[in-house]
Amino acid sequence: MSYPTVNIETSHGLITVELWDDVAPNHVENFLSLARDGFYDGLTFHRIIPGFVIQGGCPKGNGTGDGPRRLKAEFNDREHHPGVLSMARSADPDSASSQFFICLTRDHCQHLDNQYTGFGKVIEGMDVVEKIAAVQVDPNSGAPIGEAPSMVTASVGDAE
Numbered sequence: 001m002s003y004p005t006v007n008i009e010t011s012h013g014l015i016t017v018e019l020w021d022d023v024a025p026n027h028v029e030n031f032l033s034l035a036r037d038g039f040y041d042g043l044t045f046h047r048i049i050p051g052f053v054i055q056g057g058c059p060k061g062n063g064t065g066d067g068p069r070r071l072k073a074e075f076n077d078r079e080h081h082p083g084v085l086s087m088a089r090s091a092d093p094d095s096a097s098s099q100f101f102i103c104l105t106r107d108h109c110q111h112l113d114n115q116y117t118g119f120g121k122v123i124e125g126m127d128v129v130e131k132i133a134a135v136q137v138d139p140n141s142g143a144p145i146g147e148a149p150s151m152v153t154a155s156v157g158d159a160e
Helices: 023-034 125-131
Strands: 003-008 013-019 048-049 052-054 084-087 100-103 118-124 149-158
Touching: 003 023, 013 023, 013 125, 023 118, 023 149, 052 125, 118 125
Parallel strands: none
Antiparallel strands: 003 013, 003 149, 013 118, 048 052, 052 100, 084 100, 084 118
8 A cells, every 4th residue: 555655854854754544534634734735844843752752743832732623533553653653632532733743662652552643654764753852852841952853844745
């Protein structure tokens, strides 16, 4: 099966993700739409928890902002392994919007299975994800200290 892809050019290099439209079609369409519209361009990875996740996609840059739509959960059987792309949300399972995270380890992400919608995975650039995960952060909030790693552009790839 050929999945749609998105290329996320970051301040630390290129990350390419494939999007699982067979298990989370609404989340995939939302992410593709936001990428096409330039929503992610210039946004930061505002939350970095070493050994857990890097998180970005907040228009306010602090984890409190949303995109134009809210999504109903599409929990599925895809496990949260390193490189899995999943939607962040509040305590409400149907509150995902634009913020996403990329898992760094299975050990610290397995509790997310069937609680958060995994909708893709990194297929190139996991080394870039690890570079972003290595920036200095506030140990209490996960906020980067100094200039936050950013998404220069997010563009839809050829496989769509």
